[in-house]
Amino acid sequence: MSTQQQWLIPHWPGLPNNVGVLSTTRRGGVSPAPYDDGMGGGGLNLGTHVGDQPHNVAQNRAIVGDMLPAEPVWLSQVHGTAVANVAEVRPQEVPEADASLSTVPGRVCVIMTADCLPVLFADKEGKTVAAAHAGWRGLASGVLERTVEAMRAAGAGELTAWMGPAIGAYQFEVGPDVMQAFLNGVVDDSGVRHVKAAFSTIDGKPGKYLCDIYGLARYLLHRAGVASVHGGEFCTVSNSGRFYSYRRDGVTGRQATLIWLK
Template sequence: MSIQPQWLIPHWPGLPANVGVLSTTRRGGVSPAPYDDGMGSGGLNLGTHVGDQPHMVAQNRSILTEQLPGVPAWLSQVHGTAVVDLARVAPQQVPEADASLSTIAGKVCVIMTADCLPVLFCDREGKTVAAAHAGWRGLANGVLERTVEAMRAAGAGELMAWMGPAIGQYQFEVGPDVMQAFLAGAVDDSGVRHVTAAFSPIEGKPGKQLCDIYGLARYLLHRAGVMEVHGGEFCTVSNSGRFYSFRRDGVTGRQASLIWIK
């Protein structure tokens, strides 16, 4: 018996009525292990680059598209900071970028993740939406700030954001280079305090720290003027029955977070 997809609908107070949002889980697809749902049924893997069978991924993407006003504008994500405007992306084109924005109804922004942080954006008028892929490298290098800048250049008003499923702060073990990357971008003492507060040493592991990627993203969004930020309550690593996690499983699938203007 097939399992129905289990969609995650973001809890996003104040979201404009004309904006649609959706986040997928690993449940309700057709992919076999190790891309399955973790409980013996097919998985809703959406990544074409992880070793899954192409026709399985195509079927999973079709299941997702049935919930949307159009085919998602997939990106080739490279942990960078490039942002594309979907008005300039041709059908079937897969640009190399880590964020996309749209001001056109029916164009679906999408980000795939399996521990990295997906961030969805919209303005209060529902005229501009965006999605960004924020692994720690992209986060430290400014992918969220570049997305905010691109949205404002496209005419966006006051912005809001929602942070989707990502690796939780009690699972994200990192070396000293990660904190140093964020400290390099801290512009004042307040920034230094916010960055250092997102890291905690691990007893018995000198040089290793736990990193709160949600906390870092909130700080960077607030610094960019996005004061209303929701989400941040999920951990991909800890919830094997709901989410794919590269840190936990190595070879695994990808879930997606999507936003569009209706």
């Protein structure tokens, strides 16, 4: 299997032809355990902050770079809602942000994850693209809505979105504080119903819930006016041979989800 075949090319109906997308896995790189591929080979860890040797990360980023028109604009992700415009980022600069957008061909937006939800956006005319990092804190704080607002301010029309690999609904155990964080953001009974539908009780664990982060993201995207939402079929925790997972392994690597205008 080639390196490219070990990555994900999102199934995204309606994506404009001038938009490039790619989602890496843990396979196809050079990093040793615990950043390996889960099957005894080198792992494609792209995170510089997880304890892997810098030369391994640099080589892994070069492997991914061979598939891209330019070096991605890497972010310092802090579970916030800031959105960086990659056209305004200087070479070697690493903005503190949890989303980025581009209206310029050849500039690559990238999000790194290891259970948090990566969401890619494109307007249907192929003029604007974006990527957002949506862990539950950022999701509850409005990172998807801020990304949509930034894209519209940049001239985007009707939007479509794709949700990449994240912790699945049967693996994401949370407390009542997480549900309340999302309930704090709704103002009507319909919103309350949508939020509560994403949380299910766990037998024998009072006060604990299983959280469907994909379901929450779909609701928030639809509320923000994004009706065309795809993806959401992968679970990082359950598939140890394909994805890095912080919840599962603790010390682990990071995969990336990328989008750009051609």
